[in-house]
Amino acid sequence: MPTPGHHTPNKVVVIGGGYAGTLAANHLRMRADVDITLVNPRPKFVERIRLHQFVAGTGEATVDYGTLLGEGIQLVVDSATRIDTAAHTVRLASGRALDYDYVIYAVGSTGAIPSSVPGAAEFAYDLAEFESAQRLRARLEELPLDAPVTVVGGGLTGIETAAELTEQGRRVTLVCGRTLAPSFSASARRSVAKWLSRHGVAVLEAAVVSEVRPDVVALSNGAVRASALTIWAGGFGLPELAAASGLRTDAFGRLLTDETLTSVDDDRIIAAGDAAAPSDQPLRMSCYAAGPLGAQAANTVLSRIAGTDPAVISLAFTGACVSLGRHAGIRQLARKDDSAVNVYVGGRMGAAIKEFTCNLAVSRIRREARKPGSTVWVKGGPRPEQPATAARVVTSP
Numbered sequence: 001m002p003t004p005g006h007h008t009p010n011k012v013v014v015i016g017g018g019y020a021g022t023l024a025a026n027h028l029r030m031r032a033d034v035d036i037t038l039v040n041p042r043p044k045f046v047e048r049i050r051l052h053q054f055v056a057g058t059g060e061a062t063v064d065y066g067t068l069l070g071e072g073i074q075l076v077v078d079s080a081t082r083i084d085t086a087a088h089t090v091r092l093a094s095g096r097a098l099d100y101d102y103v104i105y106a107v108g109s110t111g112a113i114p115s116s117v118p119g120a121a122e123f124a125y126d127l128a129e130f131e132s133a134q135r136l137r138a139r140l141e142e143l144p145l146d147a148p149v150t151v152v153g154g155g156l157t158g159i160e161t162a163a164e165l166t167e168q169g170r171r172v173t174l175v176c177g178r179t180l181a182p183s184f185s186a187s188a189r190r191s192v193a194k195w196l197s198r199h200g201v202a203v204l205e206a207a208v209v210s211e212v213r214p215d216v217v218a219l220s221n222g223a224v225r226a227s228a229l230t231i232w233a234g235g236f237g238l239p240e241l242a243a244a245s246g247l248r249t250d251a252f253g254r255l256l257t258d259e260t261l262t263s264v265d266d267d268r269i270i271a272a273g274d275a276a277a278p279s280d281q282p283l284r285m286s287c288y289a290a291g292p293l294g295a296q297a298a299n300t301v302l303s304r305i306a307g308t309d310p311a312v313i314s315l316a317f318t319g320a321c322v323s324l325g326r327h328a329g330i331r332q333l334a335r336k337d338d339s340a341v342n343v344y345v346g347g348r349m350g351a352a353i354k355e356f357t358c359n360l361a362v363s364r365i366r367r368e369a370r371k372p373g374s375t376v377w378v379k380g381g382p383r384p385e386q387p388a389t390a391a392r393v394v395t396s397p
């Protein structure tokens with residue numbers, strides 16, 4: 001503990017030990033004199049991109065931090081409740097407070113079951129976080145195999161969940177909202193639809209769930225379908241820590257930053273991952289972006305400590321993957337701006353690529369722990385054209 005008046009320089013508190021925060025903590029070790037604390041509510045790292053496997057019982061989704069964190073990083077198992085920007089402390093649920101010189105804000109995203117859909121908050125389950133996935137897994141284990149299950153959301157998480165469950169012999173309906181796999185090219189979308197129908201999933205496009213009851217879902221076209229279990233996979237929500245700390249966010253609750261990932265309100269707070277909204281133009285919420293953003297957030301902190309100008313973020317997309325059970329998958333190729341091109345890899349090769357990327361997300365954290373600065377990513381991609389220092393978003397407080 002530093003004695004009063006003798007402040008340890010370069011104390012960095014990383015809030016959130018997911019793909020972005022864990023990588024950022026390791027990357028900060030490029031400088032030996034940084035005191036790094038990682039705050040996370042659980043003692044284990046959660047591979048969120050495997051939570052559909054965890055739910056279906058086809059895989060685990062936690063990894064011991066011991067193999068992921070570089071030497072000297074202090075893990076505090078707790079939740080941040082407020083960043084006190086005046087006192088430079090992070091307040092924790094336990095009542096503890098951590099002093100900081102810099103904060104890396106990497107709290108990720110959460111489930112989002114809409115309160116506007118009657119019964120959804122009460123009866124639907126989500127799988128966006130480890131605890132909600134645990135509840136869902138327990139509920140599934142109680143249900144007979146032939147009980148009808150509804151998955152709400154035609155995006156990648158909904159598709160992966162429906163596919164994983166049908167492969168386990170479940171009776172699954174996928175309610176897509178507008179279309180199935182809207183971010184994919186038409187040909188990849190057809191391939192997903194074909195796999196799902198061949199494996200017995202009833203895919204309802206142009207269908208919106210208007211009410212959830214314990215044993216049915218009602219659709220906005222008036223149809224009512226039996227549903228012993230309803231799983232909500234219709235998008236992510238955001239933790240409220242930034243707003244609760246008086247920091248400006250985008251409309252969804254991501255921390256509003258400039259192009260160096262620095263909060264527009266406080267240059268000691270740097271964001272990364274799903275919870276960052278650089279220039280109010282956030283990158284796709286993804287594990288793909290979270291790691292590289294973690295490294296770049298750490299670089300911004302290291303530049304500020306060194307008294308140099310932080311670099312503007314740079315990250316290009318290359319595509320997205322979806323798993324279709326354990327033996328098939330689709331790798332959709334995309335332009336740097338993340339828009340799909342008409343090329344995809346499917347079948348077993350698609351599954352192998354997906355598995356490779358899931359493993360890579362964790363192995364690069366491990367590599368960064370051994371060798372800080374080793375993470376590489378594809379640079380480029382469209383960002384607003386403005387220099388870092390002028391990139392501060394101007395919105396009325």
Ligand SMILES: Cc1cc2nc3c(=O)[nH]c(=O)nc-3n(C[C@H](O)[C@H](O)[C@H](O)COP(=O)(O)OP(=O)(O)OC[C@H]3O[C@@H](n4cnc5c(N)ncnc54)[C@H](O)[C@@H]3O)c2cc1C
Nearest residue numbers: 016018019020048079080107108273274285286287288290
């Ligand atoms: C089922 C599923 C499948 C997915 N598949 C893919 C995929 O194939 N490809 C892809 O790119 N993305 C995928 N995603 C999205 C991906 O998981 C997220 O975009 C990614 O996890 C974001 O990383 P992150 O580090 O920003 O946040 P997270 O991984 O969510 O980590 C944030 C951490 O911060 C912690 N935290 C939150 N609040 C606090 C607090 N107040 N104090 C302390 N700690 C806090 C959280 O508990 C968590 O441990 C999937 C998501 C799900 C749910």
